[in-house]
Amino acid sequence: MSDGVSRPVRENREPRWSRFDTQWYLLRYPEVRDWMREEGQEDPYAFYLQTGQRYGHSPNRYFDEMWYRDAHKDVRQGLIREDWASGFEHYMATGYKTHSPHWLFDEPGYRRRYPELTQRFFNENGFRNGYDHYLETGESHYYRGHHFFDEELCRELSLTFPDHFDSRIGLFSSWLGLPAHVADAGRVSWYFDPVWYLTRYPEVRQEIAAGQYSSALHHYLTNETPRLFDPQEFFSEQYYAQSSPDMVPSLENGYFRNGYDHFVRYGAQEGRIPQEGVDLAAHLAQTQVRNDVRNRLYDSAFAHLVAGRTGLGEGRMAALASVSELPEEHSRILFEREAEAILPSLVRHPLDFTVHGIPEVSVLMVVYDRIALTAQALASLRANYAGAIQLVLVDSGSHDQTRHIGRMVRGATILRYRHNIGYLQGCNLALEKAEAPFVLYLNNDVRLYPDAIVHALARLRSDAGIGAVGGKLIRTNMHLQEAGSIIWRDGATYGYLREDDPNLTTANFVRDVDYCSAAFLMVRTALLRRLGGYDTRYMPAYFEDADLCVRIIRAGMRIVYDPGVAIEHLEFGSSGAAGSHALIQGNLKTFARLQQDFLRYQQPAHIRNAVLGREHRISQRKRILFIEDRLPLRRLGSGYVRSNDIIREMTALGYQVTVFPIMRRDQTAIDLFGDFPETVELIVDQDLSDFADFLQERVGYYDLLWIGRTHNMARLLPLLNESNRYLPAAGPVLDTEVIATPRTLERIRVLGLPEADISLDDMLHQELDCARFCQRIVAVTAHDADLVRRAGYDHVSVLGHELFSQPTPAPFEARHNILFFGAIHDEGSPNHDSLIWFVEDVLPLLDQMLPPEIHFTIAGYVGPDVDMTVFSGNSRVEIMGPVGDPRELFDRHRVFVAPTRFAGGIPFKVHEAASYGLPQVVTTLLREEVGWADGMEVLAAPANDPVAFANAVERLYQDRELWENLRQGALGAIERDCSPVRFRQQLSDIIKTCIA
Structure with missing residues (x-):
């Protein structure tokens, strides 16, 4: 049973940290029962107030009295002056606003990490401070309260000791009450290893047994000689001080508890060396490491490294690594098995390719056996595009169930041949049946990614000079087959970036190319017919698509690679690699002979020439x-x-x-x-x-x-x-x-x-x-x-x-609050300085002029090292951070402010606010920089006169006629100047x- 002492934040709710916990108190201080009997005291809470506070007792598991006194100099001085009976009394009265209450919760760090937790947010949602928020909702929503407590690791510990964890109060609260042998049985942070620590420092185990510390982590974070202890095998205090001498003065001046404190807060992000032989910078250089940190699997590259080296994090990383490392022979089998899985559905629910009127695109597909692959390709095609598709299927002498493909497909034109006539001849015969303005050559061993047809059609329609469009071919192992293809001077071809990641930026920009493989190649029908389709000298297949693309280029048309057209391809799935390679070598010689006038201007065949060769040379x-x-x-x-x-x-x-x-x-x-x-x-x-x-x-x-x-x-x-x-x-x-x-x-x-x-x-x-x-x-x-x-x-x-003028529509009466929208890349930057001046010097003046419900919104990019808590403590401030489309933000605010005190160039934020039709108050400096008139396009006040600036804000906020005039004036200025x-x-x- 718990008794509480606190001023309620809202009706019937008190922060957990404010309650006196009788049961915990008596377990933590067993001697209290004897003392109470000696004093004739029956109420533990009364005993705590009268006696326990003087002895440095903590009232509950969430507040550590002795640590609080030692950690905060102002508290110690207040206790000496007898301003407070205890550190807890100080915390309850005022300390909760700024001070950390426990060695395992960092109040300032919590609010720095989550700048949206402003005082205004706390007031509106009934939270007293960050600790209150963390205990009530933060932990369950994966907020991090301290570098040394990782909820996921704690959850793993709870699975080993389920009887010691109470789901009603959460992992953090449960861990604070654990006996030492459980708390020290495993990690609750990648930054500290209790098992290694107690082995390295056996004397600590004795101090824990004597009741001086509750756990190894408690000892590490609170002992009086913090620079004499290393937290785990991957960090050395001595080595770090030697390898990072620039941080030693800060350490000596008390800005950091020890070298590890500096490393965890800054050094790990900077890639500093924590221990001899541990190359953190090299680890951070790995793409997968950066992705894991960015995706918050780990909060730093050091945590990632520790997880990997200890083996404890292998489960998290293996799930990601296994996909990229799947052998291609396995991925090919998986591709074909997935194809087989959809056959029953297509038999019962045939695909409908019936066309009424003129089709938009004619799809030509030549098939020889492999019914499951064909069915999967056609299902992908139909699902990919809802428009009118004329499907022309050429059954080139199949012996399997392909003979019954008509039972799975309605409305298709099916050309049947008793023997295998080959891919090339089959395509030419299918071309004769094409009725649409565009023809799509499509393999039967592909799956189309979303909107591939839409993107290809849009690309062809965008420019009459484009003759054909190809896409990004991705093999079943999720490696690139090609991002457009290069034709070398000797006639050989190379799929650009083959074997690379399909998401590389160099694979994802549109460009003119020599050719694209006809696994997916969309061409203008009239052009194809003028060129006679594929050249029959390449029968039965291979190099016919490269030759066709060369002839398209020689006809004055472009071949465009569009990465928005993405296709998964079972390479050689419809032919078999062994026979394919023999045909390729034979037709290479034919291609080199027939197109020698084209080839002599191509790049020589060398991988270093790939960048020069990836775009067709004729492009101007x-x-x-x-x-x-x-x-x-x-x-x-x-x-x-x-x-x-x-x-x-x-x-x-x-x-x-x-x-x-x-x-x-x-x-x-x-x-x-x-x-x-x-x-x-x-x-x-x-x-x-x-x-x-x-x-x-x-x-x-x-x-x-x-x-x-x-x-x-x-x-x-x-x-x-x-x-x-x-x-x-x-x-x-x-x-x-x-x-x-x-x-x-x-x-x-x-x-x-x-x-x-x-x-x-x-x-x-x-x-x-x-x-x-x-x-x-x-x-x-x-x-x-x-x-x-x-x-x-x-x-x-x-x-x-x-800038385009794009005024937001909301009228004056429907708008409320004051807005600042701009990037804060660094502390001390012009925007950062301007906000400090506005929040500290101007907002307090506005408290006397504007109702308390009017708040000040700070929005825009915030650099990772910028501490926004200097603003979040003001009850009027709301911090939004970066926003995607700011239009809605500008539409609901009434006044924009740009309180810049020093700057150069053009203040983009002033132009941007004006383009959205939001009237603004700016400093005289900015008005002069944009060259606008005070009272006509903006209101201006000196940057050294907060009273004048506050008066201007209040005037603009209340005066509708002025607001309308400035809005129209600024919109006109944007059209004139931008x-x-x-x-x-x-x-x-x-x-x-x-x-x-």
Whole structure:
């Protein structure tokens, strides 16, 4: 039975940590029963208040009194001054807001890890703090309260000792009450090994037996000499201090409990070496490791490494590894067994290919036995596309149940032959029956991935110059067969990226190619008939599709590889590999003889020429290598949106763009393939360290090098000097994105930092020193362009932002609350600084002006190292983090604020808010940067006057007429200043001056 002492958070509910637990108290302190008898006391809670607090007793399992006193200096001082009877009294009164109550729960860390847990969220949902949230709902929803407690590992321990765990209170609460022999029987964290620890330090076992500590983990996290103990075999305090001397001063100054504290919080993410012989950076470089960490199977590469080396995590990793390591002979068997499994259903429920009117596509399929494969391919075809498909089946002398295929398929044209006439002749005979404007050559040993037909038809219809479309062929073992194919100079062919991962970004961009295999090849019917179908000199099969594609190209038409057309292929499933290879060798000679005029211009057969050969040589598209800090995803905000727009417009102008990020970052498939045009090649598995090799591999490939951000130009300059022979002769374009010197000087002034002993001109020359290598410099504003000229460079162009006006429809009365939407990449950045100023200096003033229900929303990308708890403690603040489509966000808010105190370039967030029709209050600095009029397009106030800024926010929030006027004025300014048409023309002019 438990008694509670607390102010209720909401009716009939108290935080678990606030309750006095009688049963636990008497078990934890057995001597209390004797003391109570001596004092004539019968109520344990009363005894705790009168006596137990003075002895440092804890009131329940969730609060550790002695640790709390030792961990928090302000608490110790308050107890000395007798401000509090105990640490628990302090925690109940005020400490719960900021202090961690227990050595196994990190309150500040919890709120940093989950920034959506703002004070406003707690107030609205009846939680007192993060610990309350964790104990009530967080643990059950896989929130992590401490690095040293992993619920999944604890669950494994509970299976060994089920009698010691109570499902009513959860794993964490149960573990806090475990006897030492159970708690120390196994890991509850990849960061600590209790079995190894007690073996290494047998004296700890004695201290636990004496009641000084409740478990090995308790000892490690609370002992008075933390730098003398290693937590497990894969970390050495001594070695870490030697290999990471830069962190030692922080350790000596008490910022970290020990070296392991630093390593767990920072070093593991940085790839530092935890123990001699443990190469964490190499482990982190593995794609599977990064994916497992990103997908939160492990919270760091170190945890992943420990799991693998101990063997305890093999179950998690084996499930992922087993799929990619499935031998192809096994996957082929599985493919065919799955085909056989659908036969009964098709006999009972035949596929309907009946066409009324003119079909959209004529599918030509030649079959010889293998009824199950054919049935599976046809079922996949019918399920893939609901439109009008004319199916022409050629039964080339089958001896199995294929003779009865008509019982499984209705509405098909079936051509039967008593002997095997071969694939090529069968296709030509089927072509005579084709009635649709497009013909699809389709093997009977394939399965179509979703919307393959839709994508292929759309691609052909998009451009009359496209003669044929092929797709991404994936073998049954989930390795690529081809991502478009190359025809070498000797006539041999190569499936680009064969054996690689189908999800590689280099396999997933649209391009013109030499040919695509006819396992799936969609061609214009009129073109096919004009060319006479397949050349009969290749009978019975092989190289007929390569020859057809060459003839299509020679007819002035394009062959396009579209990765959206994805097909699983049982390679050689319809013919048998042994006989196929013999036919291939014979027809290779025929192909090389017949197409020698075409072949002499092809790349020589060498894998190093694959990048040059993967696109058909006749393509006249110029190629641009675009370099940025990281892949410029739109959700990252800041200058990345502009970079993304530049890439989109380059593509629209007809250029082939490759994006190379200087810093490697793991990205999701949604980021990679949803944020860029389909013809853009993204490089995600290389970074600055690979750049020289990348250039050498692609010598002569690019016509222009576009480098985003001046600091990237400076970093690349030594490499560019060394590798100049591999680069376009005219030199790169430097897109400055922002001239940082004025921002740096303004930051020094605003923050009162020591003034730099250097002039504006000297700083400009230093910042732009690397620009001497460039043929053109791009500035984002005319003001920045003037600064570039001031630094001595006249070859400068201006390229701003592009935005469409897309005002959200909600009227003034339907909107509520204040919005900030922008990226916070680093602490101390302009956006981060502006929010600190607004939350600390402006919001308190608004408390006197606006009702308490009006809240301030912070939305946008937040860097992984940014601590948002500096904002979340304010009861008006709601933190949303990144959002996909911000339109709904702008539609429901009434006022946008941009309280920037120092910045440079163009404030994209101001333009973006204006494009959505959301009136805003900005600092005078930003108003001057955009060049808009105060009271006409924005309201502006000085960044050093929080009263004026608060008054402007209150005025705009309450004044509908002002709100409407600013909305219309800003929308007009966007159409004037951010015209996409003008942006594209300016970009086109810049590129044309740089590419001869």
